[in-house]
Amino acid sequence: MLPNVILWVCFVALRFHHCAADLCSWTGGGFAAGLDSRIVLQVRLRCTEGSVRWVYPGQALRVVLEPNLSSSQRTTACIKPSPSFGGASVFIERAGRLELLVTGDGRPEQQKLFCFRVDGPHRPAIYIQASPQIDGHWSRRTMGFRYELLGNSSAAPNHGHGGLQNSCRPCNDTELLMAICNSDFVVRGYIKNVSHNSKRQTSLVEVSAGRVYWQRSGVFEQQVGPPRSSLSWSGHIHTLLQCHVKPGDGEFLFTGSEHFGEAWLGCAPRYKNFLSVYHDARTARRNSCDFPLD
Incomplete structure (x- = not known):
């Protein structure tokens, strides 16, 4: 029976150099757990x-999330188990008690998030x-997960939280001006293809971009074609299936958030419409940040 109160803390693990900060x-x-099952x-x-x-993996692992910021800025945590995550139960510890989040029966669904x-x-x-180890032998396996702490305005992808539910409607001018300043990625390009996943209830937008203004990670990769002077970017952006995204002509300005290495769509106006909004805002000195127009 798993205890409700965790008694073995960092000073025990330090004997075997398994405490990290x-x-x-x-x-x-x-391996340390094999020496002392109480660890x-x-x-x-x-x-x-x-x-x-x-x-x-041995007996048990306790991971405390202590980001260097005020806890009021992050109100939701999401974890995404690795494909090899199986044969383990995951609990959330609250005030010394454990609440079951993922059972140890089989493997979690691919792409499944737990928030x-x-x-x-x-x-x-x-x-x-x-x-438990079978016949006392160590299991040659690796398990793990990725985690993210999200704020009120963040969208927990494919989990019914936050701004993704609003991404199906066009952004107003104020939202668009904020998006180009605060998004994890801002990309100018074209829609090459759209595929749909009914099981995940998401759509995947394939983007060919001529300009990546910024991105938090390497979601969009640079492509070099013949001749070498022909440089372009390509990447994929996720959105909800209910948004009914379709391939369309014209150049767009794609903005959004990144979660677990995936880009999720935010505001995506046609580029010529964005230019009109931005020029009007700059003339009236209402733009939230400067944006390169070259």
């Missing part, structure tokens, strides 16, 4: 996103209990 991501092994490996992560990779509220006086902690 000030990290965004962690990779470690479960709960302790990890403290200090970023709003990262990953956990547990090699030769939970993290507001309150206590830092969120994720507790993973590995399945």
Whole structure:
């Protein structure tokens, strides 16, 4: 029976050098648990996103999310188990008690996200209990997950949270001007193709871009064609199936957020319409930030 109160904390794990701090991501092994079955490996992560990779998982792993910012700025946490995540149960620790989030039966669905509220006086902690070793032998496997802490205005992709529900309607001028300043990516380009996934209830927009103004990660990759002077970018943007996105002619300005290495659509006006809005705002000195127009 898994205890409701975790008694073995970092001073126990330190004997075997399995306590980590000030990290965004962690990779470690479960060998110490083989020496003492009472050990709960302790990890403290200090970023709003990262990953956990547990090699030769042993008894249990406790991951505390302690980002270097006010807890009021991040009210939801989401984790995305790795494809190899199986044979383990995941719990959320709240005030010393454990609430089951993922069962240890089989593997979680591919692309499945698990989100939970993290507001309150206590830092969120994720507790993973590995399945018992078979015949006392170590299982040669790796399990892990990626995590993100989201704010009220963030969209938890494919989980019914935040701004994704609003992405189906066109952005007004104010929202558009804010999007070019605050989005994780801003890309100017064309829609090459749109594919739909009824199981995930999402659509995938294939984009050919002539200009990437900025992006938080490498979602959009540069392509070099013949001749070498012909440079372009390509990438994919996710959105909800209910938005009924279709391939269309014309140049667009794509903005949005990035979650778990995926781009999610925010405002996406036609570029000529954006230029009109931006010029009017700059003339009236209402633009939220300067935007390159070359």
